[in-house]
Amino acid sequence: MTSPTPTIPVIAERLPNGLLLTLSPDRTAPIVAVNLWYHVGSANEREGRTGFAHLFEHMLFQGSEHVAANEHFELIQRAGGTLNGSTWLDRTNYFETVPSHQLELALWLEADRMGRLLPAMTQEKLDTQRDVVKNERRWSVDNQPYGSWWERLPELCFPSTHPFHHSLMGSMEDLSAASLDDVAEFFRTYYTPDNAVLTIAGDFDVAEARALVDRHFGWIPHGGPRPALPPMDLPPTFGSSARLVVADDVAVPRVFLACRTPAFGTEESYASSLLSAMLGTGRGSWLHRTLVRERQLASAATAFTYDLSKGSDLLVIDATARPGVDVAQLEAGIADVLDELVADGPQVAERERVLAQVETDFVTALQGAGDRADQLSRFATYFGDPDLINRQVPRYRAVTDRQLRDTAASRLNRDNRASLVFVPKAAPESAS
Amino acid sequence: MTGPVVRPAPGASRPYHFPRFERTRLPNGMELVVAPVRRLPLTSIRIVLDLGARHELREQAGVAALTAAALAEGTTRLDAAALAEEFERLGGTLATYSTWDATHARTTVLSHRLEPALALVAEVVRTPAFAEREVDRLRGERLAELLEQKSEPRGLADERFSSWLYRPTSRLSLPDGGSERTVSRLSAATCREWHAERFGPALASVVIVGDVDPEDVETLVLGVLGDWTARPVRKATVDDVQRTLEPTVRVLHRAGAPQTELRLGHVGPRRATPDYFDVVVMNAILGGVFNSRINMNLRERNAFTYGAFSSFDWRRDAGPFVVSTAVATAVTGPAVREIISELERMRAAPPTADELSLATSYLDGVFPIRFETTDAIAGAIASLRTLRLPDTFYDTYRDRIRDVTLESVGEAAQNHIHLDRMQVLAVGDRDQIAASLEIPGLGPLRDVVEDDDEA
Known part of the structure; x- marks a missing residue:
């Protein structure tokens, strides 16, 4: 018993100034999402300015020529909308979901800061946001058990010259060094229409929205040349088993084990993505079944892929030891699971189960206008083709058992595992 | 060259209504609520019991949460692994948990799988196995969570602050999932007893939202839950007075x-x-x-x-x-x-x-x-x-x-x-x-x- 996977309408067009526009109307609820991806992230930071792409994202909420500091938040909230922004290794996004009659307000706000940000930038705002970001760093990394994993793991998995190697959140020293000149230079280089994707999804009339985009974004000039990212291709495997042990203020050991996998969007990446789901999504997965339920070595064990589209991707296993379980036992348990998957390959019934989950998750994620818009922007930014959203489920279905076995054998083997291991500090500091 | 500088005024707003739903009481006392939402071929299934941590005695704090978690770990027909595989075959993820006020079992599936998915959620709520091995493991996981929390300042602050607000004899002075002391004493037997005495149609609502026909749903629900006749007993006398009345x-x-x-x-x-x-x-x-x-x-x-x-x-x-x-x-x-x-x-x-x-x-x-x-x-x-x-x-x-x-x-x-x-x-x-x-x-x-x- 099956039914065809639903598809969504996708209209893509490039404006004369280079802005890639994606429209996806759905008039069932009076809600519209505006979503902008700039193709710049921490990978584009220059030496001595780690964390700048993210600090810059904060500055984009500090106003523009016709918008006061934090007024962007206020206007969208007053309109009954939600908004935020986020920074990633190779992109930064900004998004609003608003009642559909407020579409033009969201477009105007995004256009004002794309076209006219710099008149609003001041040293005082930069100083304040620098301190806010330093507190964000303390909150998410420094004062959080295992909080450093997401800067240590890329450091371990990418060579020091690779743009994904360094910390997205940045060092306190580099954050302190950032200046208003850096803000201006970063803005002029990367925040240009030809380096951006604008997506509108939800309740709107296509012709009206098209005219609004022309009016608000059409005047913004095309940018100049941008420095190219250094080559990001790497050998298909690590070629060894790297291992980093971190003694931290944690109660129990936790292991992050990464394998280098094919870049997101390549044909082989659909196989590694399915393997990741078989390994670590849900209670029926290999890791949960073996490590959590049967052998009781872990209190939680999951797997995921970063979905990096440049050079190569990472498949990551994240397992937390049960109290009393030695970290060596847990690591050996993870290795057993991977070795078995490499040796035997997944069963046919497992492939069907994972595909059923992929399809449900895909349709479930289409429900929110903001989620739809973000996915469209992602495919438009990385591959220039937002309609790829409608070809994801078929591409997962096309993966053969042979491909799954081959990918497991070539990518999950012992020569392609890097482990980041957290262990409790030997002598924990006691309460006074 | 410059774009519009004046803040745009809003257009005319379009009306919105919260989805219409129909509430029915079935002959065995259970409530059925159906809300047709026909945008995508999806249906959410949720069985909710009017039973949460607030109904616990302080000494058994955590039993509602442990029982709810154990629902997903096997039924009298299917062991834990087989049950997980059944849900995954349907493309669904089963979530079972309790809050201070209620116990939930829920999943979302593509609508053509409503019938088997509903039967499975009903089975989980009616006939859980509470196998000792699985319950002992879940209890261990809750104790591990409490241990990990001691080195996690954010969660520690949230939980300790709430617990300290209430008088030491009140159920509310312990976390909703129970403390190390109370959880240590829970077992498969306590969960079985909690389920046998307190789960039943009179406290249950089945909520179905999605691409469905309400009449078909009623037939399906009657088919899998119509003969559920357990008579639940539960009461709560919650002391929600603040412990320390000075700053x-x-x-x-x-x-x-x-x-x-x-x-x-x-x-x-x-x-x-x-x-x-x-x-x-x-x-x-x-x-x-x-x-x-x-x-x-x-x-x-x-x-x-x-x-x-x-x-x-x-x-x-x-x-x-x-x-x-x-x-x-x-x-x-x-x-x-x-x-x-x-x-x-x-x-x-x-x-x-x-x-x-x-x-x-x-x-x-x-x-x-x-x-x-x-x-x-x-x-x-x-x-x-x-x-x-x-x-x-x-x-x-x-x-x-x-x-x-x-x-x-x-x-x-x-x-x-x-x-x-x-x-x-x-x-x-x-x-x-x-x-x-x-x-x-x-x-x-x-x-x-x-x-x-x-x-």
């Missing part, structure tokens, strides 16, 4: 902590409070949204923090009102003073008309965005019964928000913010922050040790 400052020491996790507040109103909407709007102005007073002060004006928020935990019993933030260690005292001054200012005078309209137009406008998914709609419908709200609640919500006035917000602040019984918890480096926390009007500093939750 108190407590410090939980974390040597070398780069930040202090701060919690300030007291026991708030019950969900049934007649001025609920006034309190919701008042909180949005105070600390409920990004542009609220507390966040603008601590983050954007003083750069003490990445974020600072206030919230009322709306439950049937009086839940905590709490201001939460994490601030750089060096500014711990000044941050507390700023929060206190914002609480005083909120009480001292009504907000400005501009602040009121920002809060009400936000809550009014964002309402449809809260219900974009079938699962969110099912959750909203389920809470009507577990929180004792009328079926018209969502239909009148936006009007009620718009009816809130400057005066009613001012009154809500005076009635529900109590500086004279303010409790403060700081999880941070005692040696660096203690002196700055000696603040007039907040009472003496008390040290606490980690494990006094059983005191």
Whole structure:
């Protein structure tokens, strides 16, 4: 018993100034999402300015020529909308979901800061946001058990010259060094229409929205040349088993084990993505079944892929030891699971189960206008083709058992595992 | 060359209605609620029991949560592994959990799989196996979570602050998932007993939201749950009175902590409070949204923090009102003073008309965005019964928000913010922050040790 996977309408067009526009109307609820991806992230930071792409994202909420500091938040909230922004290794996004009659307000706000940000930038705002970001760093990394994993793991998995190697959140020293000149230079280089994707999804009339985009974004000039990212291709495997042990203020050991996998969007990446789901999504997965339920070595064990589209991707296993379980036992348990998957390959019934989950998750994620818009922007930014959203489920279905076995054998083997291991500090500091 | 400089005016708004739903009582006393939402071929299935941690005795704290978790670990027909595979074959993920007020089992599937998925959720709720091996493992996982929390300042602050608000004999003085002592004593037998005595159609609602026909759904539900005849017994006498009625400052020491996790507040109103909407709007102005007073002060004006928020935990019993933030260690005292001054200012005078309209137009406008998914709609419908709200609640919500006035917000602040019984918890480096926390009007500093939750 099956039914065809639903598809969504996708209209893509490039404006004369280079802005890639994606429209996806759905008039069932009076809600519209505006979503902008700039193709710049921490990978584009220059030496001595780690964390700048993210600090810059904060500055984009500090106003523009016709918008006061934090007024962007206020206007969208007053309109009954939600908004935020986020920074990633190779992109930064900004998004609003608003009642559909407020579409033009969201477009105007995004256009004002794309076209006219710099008149609003001041040293005082930069100083304040620098301190806010330093507190964000303390909150998410420094004062959080295992909080450093997401800067240590890329450091371990990418060579020091690779743009994904360094910390997205940045060092306190580099954050302190950032200046208003850096803000201006970063803005002029990367925040240009030809380096951006604008997506509108939800309740709107296509012709009206098209005219609004022309009016608000059409005047913004095309940018100049941008420095190219250094080559990001790497050998298909690590070629060894790297291992980093971190003694931290944690109660129990936790292991992050990464394998280098094919870049997101390549044909082989659909196989590694399915393997990741078989390994670590849900209670029926290999890791949960073996490590959590049967052998009781872990209190939680999951797997995921970063979905990096440049050079190569990472498949990551994240397992937390049960109290009393030695970290060596847990690591050996993870290795057993991977070795078995490499040796035997997944069963046919497992492939069907994972595909059923992929399809449900895909349709479930289409429900929110903001989620739809973000996915469209992602495919438009990385591959220039937002309609790829409608070809994801078929591409997962096309993966053969042979491909799954081959990918497991070539990518999950012992020569392609890097482990980041957290262990409790030997002598924990006691309460006074 | 330049683009439009004038702020665009809104167009004409389009109407929105919360999805229509039909509530039926089946012959065995169970409620069925169906909301057809036919946008995508998806259906959310949720069985909700009017049974939560509030119905536990203090000595068995955690049994509702452990029982709920164990529902997903096998039935009398299917063991844990086989059950997980059955759900995954249907493309669904089963979530089972309890809150203070209710127990939930839910999943979302493509609509053509409604029938087998519904049968499976019903089976999980009616005939769980409670195999000793699985329950013992889940208990171990809860104990591991409590152990891990001791080194996690954020979760530790949240949980300890809430627990300390209530009197030591009250169920509410322990976490909803239970403490180390109470959880250690739970077993498969306790879960079996909890299930046998308290699960039954009279306490259950089946909520189905999605691409479905209500008549078909009723037939399906009768087929798998119509002959469920258990007669549940449960009662609750919850003590939700605040433990310490004078202002108190407590410090939980974390040597070398780069930040202090701060919690300030007291026991708030019950969900049934007649001025609920006034309190919701008042909180949005105070600390409920990004542009609220507390966040603008601590983050954007003083750069003490990445974020600072206030919230009322709306439950049937009086839940905590709490201001939460994490601030750089060096500014711990000044941050507390700023929060206190914002609480005083909120009480001292009504907000400005501009602040009121920002809060009400936000809550009014964002309402449809809260219900974009079938699962969110099912959750909203389920809470009507577990929180004792009328079926018209969502239909009148936006009007009620718009009816809130400057005066009613001012009154809500005076009635529900109590500086004279303010409790403060700081999880941070005692040696660096203690002196700055000696603040007039907040009472003496008390040290606490980690494990006094059983005191």
